[in-house]
Amino acid sequence: MPKLSVCLIRASLAYLAAGFVMGAIMLADRALPLGGWVIRLRPMHIEFLLLGWTVQLALGVAYWILPRFRAGAERGRASLAWAAFALLNTGVLVVAVGAAVGAPPIAGLTGRCAEGLAAAAFAAHAWPRVKVFGAGPGAGAEG
Amino acid sequence: MLYLVAALALGIVAQTPAASRVPLLRAIWPTYIHLLVVGWLTQLIFGVAYWMFPRYSPEQPRGSERLGWAAFVLLNTGLVLRALAEPWHSMTGRAGTALVASAALQLLAGLAFVVNTWPRVRER
Numbered sequence: 001m002p003k004l005s006v007c008l009i010r011a012s013l014a015y016l017a018a019g020f021v022m023g024a025i026m027l028a029d030r031a032l033p034l035g036g037w038v039i040r041l042r043p044m045h046i047e048f049l050l051l052g053w054t055v056q057l058a059l060g061v062a063y064w065i066l067p068r069f070r071a072g073a074e075r076g077r078a079s080l081a082w083a084a085f086a087l088l089n090t091g092v093l094v095v096a097v098g099a100a101v102g103a104p105p106i107a108g109l110t111g112r113c114a115e116g117l118a119a120a121a122f123a124a125h126a127w128p129r130v131k132v133f134g135a136g137p138g139a140g141a142e143g
Numbered sequence: 144m145l146y147l148v149a150a151l152a153l154g155i156v157a158q159t160p161a162a163s164r165v166p167l168l169r170a171i172w173p174t175y176i177h178l179l180v181v182g183w184l185t186q187l188i189f190g191v192a193y194w195m196f197p198r199y200s201p202e203q204p205r206g207s208e209r210l211g212w213a214a215f216v217l218l219n220t221g222l223v224l225r226a227l228a229e230p231w232h233s234m235t236g237r238a239g240t241a242l243v244a245s246a247a248l249q250l251l252a253g254l255a256f257v258v259n260t261w262p263r264v265r266e267r
Contacts, residue, residue: 001197001267009264013257020253027225027246030232031239049180057188 001064004081008060011089015052019045043099051115052092059084059122066129077125084122091115146182146222150175170233174226181249182222189214189256196263210259214252221248 001009022045029038063081068074075081091114098107153175162168193211198204205211221244228241 001265003266006264006266010261013261013264016253017257020250024246024250027249028243030229031242054184054188057192 002075004078004085005060005064008056008063008085011085012053012057012060015048015056015092019048019053022048040100040102044096047092047096047099051088052096056088056092059088062122062126066126067131067133068129076128080121080125084118084125087114087118087121091118144183146178146186150178150183153178166234167230170230174229177222178226181218186215186218189218192256192260196260197265197267199263206259206263210255214255214259216252217248217255218252221245221252224248 022041025034026038026041026045028034059081063075066075069076091111094111094114095108096111097103098111153171156162156168157171157175159168193205199206224241225245228238228245231238232242
């Protein structure tokens with residue numbers, strides 16, 4: 001497994017654990033009220049599990065398992081995928097923490113922009129790797 | 144697969160005209176979301192990751208089988224308990240203990256999966 005996939009997948013596992021902790025607190029709070037702060041966990045819970053866990057895991061597995069090139073860098077432009085990793089995590093943290101602490105709307109907008117750029121960067125990286133087996137200019141594909 | 148079917152069936156029920164009049168049906172929205180996202184999507188990921196992630200060792204290719212099974216049992220017990228207790232609690236204010244138990248079971252399932260999967264995610 002390449003280093004970037006290790007980073008993406010381990011980060012996603014950390015978000016899974018954190019998101020499940022928040023979910024458990026919110027669910028338990030319905031029966032054993034823990035205080036008004038619990039409701040502030042909700043946007044963080046959703047952001048961590050939807051983008052931090054699910055989307056990031058998908059990116060990590062895709063970077064690892066999509067067809068590689070026979071010529072040149074075997075996984076293509078890795079810098080774009082590293083940029084996606086940095087942007088996605090920045091975006092998730094800015095959106096989640098911003099919502100939890102009641103930051104101004106510009107924080108949420110900035111975080112969403114980072115997430116959008118992460119998606120664009122990863123798509124630009126992965127696009128040439130998604131092709132019919134053995135097809136593609138100057139580079140064959142392998143599992 | 145069962146959760147996917149159950150969640151989409153609940154989604155259909157939630158869109159019927161009766162849903163706005165019957166208290167039980169008004170309370171199923173969180174159940175619908177969690178059956179779909181935890182029961183189907185997260186559990187599908189757990190299953191595929193357990194199957195295809197790099198081997199932990201020749202003797203224990205999938206890490207601890209016990210932890211893998213624990214994640215499966217805890218997640219499903221917790222989620223089914225939640226699916227039953229959450230609408231009941233919304234309507235009557237009862238079943239609080241079941242909700243807390245459901246929260247603990249699902250949390251333990253997630254942690255069991257993370258603990259078992261973490262060492263398998265590594266550079267070759």
